[in-house]
Amino acid sequence: MRYNLSLRQLPLLLLCLLLCTPLLVVLQSALQPDWQLWQHLTSTVLPDYLQNSLLLAFGVGTGALFIGTTLAWLVVFYRFPGRNILQWALLLPLAMPAYIIAYTYTGLLDFAGPVQSLLRETFNWRYGQYYFPEIRSLGGAVVLLSLVLYPYVYLLARTAFAAQSQRLAEASLSLGLNRRQHFFRVTLPMARPALVTGMALAMMEAFADYGTVQYFGVPTLTTGIFRTWFGMGQQQGAAQLAALLCSMVVLLIYLELASRKQLHFYYSGQAHQQVRYTQLSGFKALLALILALLPLLLGFAIPASQLALWALAQWPTLFSAEFGRLLWHSFSLALGSAVLVVSLALLLAYGMRLHKHWLVQLMVRMSGMGYAIPGTVIAIGVMLPLGAVDNQLDLWLEQQFGIRSGLLFSGTLFALLLAYAVRFLAVALQGIEAGLGQIKPSMDQAARSLGLNARQVLWRVHVPLLRGSVLSALLLVFVDVLKELPATLLLRPFNFNTLAVRSFELASDERLAAAALPALTIVLVGLVPVMLLAKALDKTPNKE
């Protein structure tokens, strides 16, 4: 019965349709290829776009996977000095907008920057006489994006590692595996869905990145979309490039699903014990500390210090009423959208769990694709249909009743929220789905057979088990919205400014010192929920 489509699924499908609309609007103009333009693109720039986009996404995916998994492994299975602070501090790079870290590292490592200048002065070298890695390159972009995106993997991997039963470890050991073998043959494969999800998120973000690659002069599909759309005024060509980007993401999602399909792990439903950890001391403890500090230093402490140094000269503006308003706008917008997006994700994730119909599954998947699409493309996809609805309604009302409704949706916070929902749904959905996936369906059945109704199952079984995933999802969306730029820029109402917009405007005018204060504030505001979440996650029981 549950494989049939029924009226009960209609609201869910309509919601998905709303969330897919922006993407469909952009993609529908891709249906009439302009062959002349494509000939130009393929003979000149397209091979570069494709190659760079793929290298970037896979590079960042691998980098984030490696850093995030290593850190989660250290933090979950070992105890060393500083571990308790590090376990949440390692999330901090998340609060660093990618283009900001690109600007700060360029300032530091560029030929004209302090590092190379110092080297030259110390050793009396000149340009061309020594080798120094070029930060503004594809490799540089991969490293910097990996440094700010690894927390996606870390967050999910940590939860997955911590949720594994100690009994499994005991079973492995009793079957003759040593600890290393247990980690590689049991722990890691069991955490694979979470790891792949984190990696997919990092890759999607890398596909959508515009600020960093544009500043580094690395031509990717994303920069190509902008160039074709705005530089050449070829909206269709740009939409076709966006379609190409989408197809890569579809492939990515498919691979992720396929990897999940082969493996299904659930909580066993039996009593869990805390994961057994090893207390490190001496040289090993120091090594672990250094290993865990490194990404934090590179992804957070160094760029934040550089920002603070630049911001020092600007601090009096901190106390202006205008700055207070910026702060309030950014914070409330991020909080409200996080709550909204996570609620939507919960609805959809449950919809998928309850309705196994292929159409439901497909529509929910499509709703989550917005994460890999550049924010501007989404924003335009939101703006065009809302504008059309507004104007049609206005015209109709005028013809029928002689009244005009003007713009009801365009230029309102509703438009902005819709864009955020489309763009960041994947972030929330992936985490919640991973959490939900670990709740064995038989647990529902057992609870029901014990006399609980559906609602009680939800509150007494699912909510406690999902708490960690929901909180993580709230954090990720909050921080993402806080950093979000293109949709905010395009869709916001009059006189509505945010920290990200402010910092971007100054940075794009190449006034990095002035841009540093709002950028640093974004990072600091992002700190608050990271710390709150860390506290809350520590309390989340995994032994119930």
Next chain:
Amino acid sequence: MKHAVLALLFSGLSTFSAIATFSTHAASAQVNVYSARQEELIKPVLDKFSAQTGIQVNLITGKPDELISRMASEGRNSPADVLISTDVGRLYRAQTQGLLQPIASQALNAAIPAHLRDPAQHWFGLTMRARPVLYIPGKVDPKQLSTLEDLASDQWRGRICIRSSDNIYNQSMLAAMIASIGEEKTLAFAKGLVANFAQPPKGGDRDQIKAAAAGVCDIAIANTYYLAGMFDEPADAKAAKQVKVFWPNQNDRGAHINISGAGVAKHAPNKAAAQQLIEYMVQPEAQNWYATANHEYPVLAGVKWSPVLESFGTFKADPLPLVKLGELNSKALLLMDQAGWK
């Protein structure tokens, strides 16, 4: 579950109604501005305008093409009165999409030279910026320098820094060249220039100047206000002092210039106030503010330049009607793709 979701939704919505109270609503007289100039470089002028006239100014800033898309999508209900852009290409694009209306204003025609405004009066230049050649004295003898076209010659192999062709200033520069010497010669120039790059294009205009000062290249191409702005910031002033300005093409068409400008929206609900605002922006007070605060050349004759601009010297500017830059923009881009200019 439903309750939890509803509660979450409600708390989210209440946050937003709290935000909404911050957005300003209808005052008696107002004008709505869509500005591709960032807030920092437009708000002070708008505030002065409000103080003088009592007209409230509502502002959205953003990237020019996106603001144009937004105006188009909002259609006849668009609240936009004035569109402000930092280059002529975008104003032209708004005009060809039918988003601007012609304004007959004696004040504007008197203040702005004819080649810096639309012949059909849809848009008006408010300030000027130039894109000269910057060189390192000692490494480059200014006598070796002549025209922009000459930078494609062999003597500059591996000595030139310029940013990516994604940038509109480079697109406009090439569009101007196409208008003067034709597509074929411009393509040859672009190919020669690419062969002379000291490094693959990256970073902004300021970065090119810093690279030249650090010894990566001997010549950088950048807009005047970027160079001038560097003198204001201690961290960048050192690099800025190491380059000198050379005005190219002084014996033929003149140095390439561009404008920041504005136009009145087709469906402007406050047309009179919109015109009043644009007229205010070419009066000495506003012109002087741009000349000093952001080192842009005033369009109004007789307004004093900032000392830094004075130090760059006077020059002959290309008198090409700027509408051409808009018409030839996409052609310039295709051509730069062909030349392999990243």
